[in-house]
Amino acid sequence: TGAMEGSNANRGLWSSRFAFILAATGSAVGLGNIWKFPYVTGENGGGAFVLVYLLCIAAIGLPIMMAEVLIGRRGGRSPVNSLRQITQQQTLNPSWRWVGAIGVIAGFLILSFYSVIGGWAVSYVGTAATGQFTGQSADAIGTIFSDLLADPLTLLMWHTLFMALVMLVVAKGVRAGLERAVSILMPALFLLLLAVVGYAMTTGEFGRAVSFLFQPDFSKLTTAGVLVALGHAFFTLSLGMAVMMAYGSYLPKNVSIAKTSIAVCVIDTGVALLAGLAIFPIVFANGLEPGAGPGLIFQTLPLAFGQMPMGSLFGTLFFILLIFAAWTSGISLLEPIVEWLEEQKGMTRITSTLGAGFVCWALGIASILSLNLWSGFAPLGWIGMLEGKTIFDLLDFFTANIMLPLGGLLVAVFAGWIMSRKAMEEELALSKPMFNLWLVTVRFITPVAVGTVFVYNLVGA
Numbered sequence: 001t002g003a004m005e006g007s008n009a010n011r012g013l014w015s016s017r018f019a020f021i022l023a024a025t026g027s028a029v030g031l032g033n034i035w036k037f038p039y040v041t042g043e044n045g046g047g048a049f050v051l052v053y054l055l056c057i058a059a060i061g062l063p064i065m066m067a068e069v070l071i072g073r074r075g076g077r078s079p080v081n082s083l084r085q086i087t088q089q090q091t092l093n094p095s096w097r098w099v100g101a102i103g104v105i106a107g108f109l110i111l112s113f114y115s116v117i118g119g120w121a122v123s124y125v126g127t128a129a130t131g132q133f134t135g136q137s138a139d140a141i142g143t144i145f146s147d148l149l150a151d152p153l154t155l156l157m158w159h160t161l162f163m164a165l166v167m168l169v170v171a172k173g174v175r176a177g178l179e180r181a182v183s184i185l186m187p188a189l190f191l192l193l194l195a196v197v198g199y200a201m202t203t204g205e206f207g208r209a210v211s212f213l214f215q216p217d218f219s220k221l222t223t224a225g226v227l228v229a230l231g232h233a234f235f236t237l238s239l240g241m242a243v244m245m246a247y248g249s250y251l252p253k254n255v256s257i258a259k260t261s262i263a264v265c266v267i268d269t270g271v272a273l274l275a276g277l278a279i280f281p282i283v284f285a286n287g288l289e290p291g292a293g294p295g296l297i298f299q300t301l302p303l304a305f306g307q308m309p310m311g312s313l314f315g316t317l318f319f320i321l322l323i324f325a326a327w328t329s330g331i332s333l334l335e336p337i338v339e340w341l342e343e344q345k346g347m348t349r350i351t352s353t354l355g356a357g358f359v360c361w362a363l364g365i366a367s368i369l370s371l372n373l374w375s376g377f378a379p380l381g382w383i384g385m386l387e388g389k390t391i392f393d394l395l396d397f398f399t400a401n402i403m404l405p406l407g408g409l410l411v412a413v414f415a416g417w418i419m420s421r422k423a424m425e426e427e428l429a430l431s432k433p434m435f436n437l438w439l440v441t442v443r444f445i446t447p448v449a450v451g452t453v454f455v456y457n458l459v460g461a
């Protein structure tokens with residue numbers, strides 16, 4: 001634990017519990033909340049999907065987050081080495097460290113397209129700042145967005161800039177400053193979202209948006225929709241790829257893992273729901289399509305900024321804060337890969353950041369082309385469930401809906417069935433009934449839920 005104390009000391013003023021919450025919410029709150037949650041909710045019919053998503057957060061996400069944090073704190077090292085350390089101490093099967101390896105691969109794939117969407121946000125800062133949204137119709141704003149997607153070189157430029165921002169921080173190995181900034185910028189993002197919700201209330205369609213989000217209509221929920229809700233719960237909480245495990249290794253022993261994890265889940269869910277409440281009134285008031293897909297926020301929020309007083313200023317600030325949220329998440333996607341290269345391959349931090357960053361960047365080009373030149377190319381389209389999915393769609397589908405739940409499942413099995421019970425009781429320090437509730441969840445509920453959703457979708461395919 002020497003390294004742990006060292007890095008906490010670097011975080012200066014902040015109590016270590018607070019530092020963990022900042023790092024973990026920095027990773028969790030990102031494009032998943034503001035870009036992805038509203039559009040997948042729109043595509044999957046609203047209320048019933050939201051209900052399943054909330055259930056997945058509470059009954060699967062939270063217990064797995066606790067498991068990841070506890071494994072990380074117990075091992076006290078990077079995920080692969082934490083798992084190795086625990087397996088050696090308890091003379092368990094060393095292959096468990098491959099759980100950490102899934103995370104490394106998922107990180108590559110997610111960051112490649114995450115950075116492209118981060119690039120959209122970068123591009124919108126300039127568009128908002130130059131007043132191009134002011135007084136525009138929904139059609140005109142739709143055109144701004146489709147023009148951006150149609151232009152691979154512009155997309156490449158912003159993707160490159162976003163990736164460079166992420167690499168810069170990872171290469172320098174300095175996160176303390178950034179984490180401190182989270183404590184100011186996250187509340188600012190929250191407040192700005194509230195302001196947009198306030199504007200959305202004046203559109204006259206707020207009630208319709210609330211019932212769209214919170215009145216479940218189960219006839220609209222499909223088997224595939226349940227898989228998306230489950231996958232999104234993992235994606236939004238940064239679970240299933242050992243990020244929380246890595247951060248858990250920095251958590252001091254006297255801090256409650258349960259309370260801290262609950263805080264992260266509540267903040268993340270709060271931001272997502274607020275984003276939904278900001279966007280859907282605008283969707284309905286302007287006769288837009290809730291199921292418009294990945295462009296949803298880029299076609300709706302600018303309308304609000306174009307109509308509200310001081311909208312150019314608010315819009316500029318909003319997209320800057322969105323970039324910031326995406327930046328801290330992007331860092332948490334690249335960091336495990338770089339750490340792994342350093343530890344396993346003996347590379348320096350700079351070399352491993354440049355190498356891993358370059359591969360992610362290059363892979364991102366496939367996602368960029370999926371939006372224009374290759375938009376009709378569905379490499380696995382002959383599989384029913386993957387019909388019409390571009391490379392970008394496939395990367396999103398396989399990482400969020402398959403790899404992360406699988407990684408989470410392995411974490412649950414490891415914690416529930418493999419690790420010593422005494423170690424876990426010590427780490428969680430919960431009352432007996434609460435501990436048992438958690439144990440039953442990771443032992444049975446999570447594996448059965450994830451297994452059932454997978455099997456149903458395979459059968460349906």
Ligand code: PFF
Pocket residue numbers: 027028029030031032033110234235236237238239241243329330332333
């Ligand atoms: N949780 C992030 C978001 O909601 O935007 C995305 C993410 C970050 C997923 C880190 C996975 C991860 F390991």
Ligand code: NA
Pocket residue numbers: 027028029030032033235236237238268
């Ligand atoms: Na999130």
